[in-house]
Amino acid sequence: MKLLLNTILSRFIAAGSLDVTFTDGSTAHYRGHRPGPHAAMRFRSTDAERRLLLNPGLGFGEAYMDGTVQPQECSLYDLLRLLMLNAMEPAGHLGEALAAATRHVRRGWIQFNPEARARKNVAHHYDLDSRLYDLFLDRDRQYSCAYFPKGNETLDEAQEAKKHHIASKLRLDRPGLSVLDIGCGWGGMALTLARDYGATVTGITLSEEQLRISRQRAESAGLSGQVRFELLDYRNVLTRYDRIVSVGMFEHVGIGHYETFFAKLRDCLKDDGVALLHSIGRNDAPGTTNPWIDKYIFPGGYSPSLSETFAAIEKTGLWVTDCEILRLHYAKTIAIWRERFAVQREKAKALYDERFCRMFEFYLAGAELSFEVQGHMNFQLQLTRDINAIPLVRDYMFEAERKISAS
Template sequence: MLEKTFYKMMLSHSFNFPVKVTYWDGKSDVYGDGTPEIEITFNKKVPIKDITANASLALGEAYMNKDIEINGSIQQLIEGAYESADSFLRNSKFRKFLPKQKHTEKQSQEDVQHHYDIGNDFYKLWLDPTLTYSCAYFTEDNHDDLEAAQIAKVHHILNKLHPQKGKTLLDIGCGWGTLMLTAAKEYGLKVTGVTLSEEQYKLVQNKIKAMGLEDQAEVILTDYRELGDRTFDYVTSVGMFEHVGSENLGEYFKDVAKYLKPNGTALIHGITRQQGGATNAWIDRYIFPGGYIPGLVEIVSRIEEANLQIADMEMLRRHYQRTLEIWDKNFNNVRDKVQEMMGERFCRMWDMYLQACAASFQSGNIDVVQYLLTKGPSGQELPMTRDYMSNKK
């Protein structure tokens, strides 16, 4: 009886649309007015102590273990919870302190390998052919074409730098190399990519050889903090600062400044919370160990402390929502293959992760921002207006 009372208190005000909840005893309640749009079924009780300790972790694990089933869109359900002021995702009764994290170089390597070294074969199943694992950039021309939108994102970033042929670029957290190799091949830059993922490192090495770019491109398997005294005309970093942790965010931007030549330009692209920094215990345990989403004010403060100046900022929240929706569709199109590789529990976890992130962007709980930074007076080496950024390569 106590459990049902607790669950009813938690769920009765957690969504901004009608939801049917069927409990472990077979009895059901509808919360909200109208015909239920989604049904949640509890196949077994999730202990109250687990939910009060961390609702996100407890309910995420319950879904992975099939203790909870959801009939309908997970994205819609979680977006509705973010939109409801009294939801367990927002109410202080159900929110606890952030999990403790550490971001030594050794721990950072382990965290990256946990996520990215699942295997290139896995990511090839549902990412686009460029293997770009970050927010795409959608326009009227590429609204339904993820590959075109990812290529557009790369050009959008490089165009913002206003790059000059023959100059040097460092890509911190280079992923599978699409940005750095586009910069080398199409913009004539000499590029260096840095990654902690052995899978990514090997693939980028092979790409460099296949494209005949050995004299123009290199990839290094190392922590970005270990590049010594090398300096570059441009620095890019996409989806990277979310992995460094709050305690290292200041050092991250100081390293960006250190690697930039005087009057150099950097484009830093990453997930940001306009409401302040946060983490998620379920994602921290199962998806991105050590992940931390910095707040906008926090990032701007660290940029200022690094003696960098902001030349431009652009919010791309809706672009990441759409990217994730396409990823989840792609993932579910090959779900049988993934299940053969990873098992059903992994599939449920990954599907929830993609939909939950889409919901978080959709609700405005998180954003993604491109920060155009200069080492020296803001925009000193850039054109006077933003018109140059839209030039298509």
């Protein structure tokens, strides 16, 4: 087994260098033909070696959670950065390539999200102890990509800027507009649109924990008459709205449901309505979700390519009236989350256990690096039913952001 693993790693490391200490105590040094970072790791069991050999996309993360793979004289982030950089090389890893090909064949089933399964998938991650999210999120609990217009904003400032950046694209040009927030999280976006723009907002979620906290927040803010939250699947919305916003939810829709999702947006928008979709995406061709992420973090989740997304929109008759790509904003966001989680790690361990902390560390480091070195990004799509629903040029967006900044 060690001999085969040694052969694969020799071919895998094309950039930078990796030192590996095997379970039997022997050490190997792998040097790529191009410059790159250096990292080192140690195997603590032959089972971990076997996992990395057979299914690295799943097995490496599980071995780290179990403590049978350990970074040596470097951080987990450093080790993952080296491995994820080299995973983008043409040579790649034969075992992972075969596993990815199998996942691609099965991805329709993996991302099959009927209502019952969608609710179960959401509960897996979003119904965790709410105190966990207080350890690393901003004060408004924005669990999605922040927006750094200057690049040096604090997390709270960047998340506030994100909400107003999105609001500017919704063209909330008068009070009293009805807004549907699909996948409303803990209610921060809905409350902001109501408080700062005078909108009447309905937020829907499949998370009972998020629903409970959102309703509490609306009541505490004195906005219960203007904002309501419901436990509701988007497919069951029957009302038409002036505006629709969805932030960080499209990743959970599932590729087989894209046309259903955009058809529902079309049907729920008034004739002159505007919708804004904010989602993680990928800058390359359609792919698959990492199996470790699918199993432990976001079951049924997937970061779509723009080609998949636009193909589904085209079949609904909706206009894509604006598209913006946010490249490294999420990497900056997650870097702050990762730092905050590290500071509060003992509190997270008290809520769960050591294995959970290792899982969450692996998730945050891997997610950050997926934006830094593996082509993930965020996109914001503005959608309308009517070609004339918004002004001819984009100046109204900038004016709206300047106005809220000055207030």
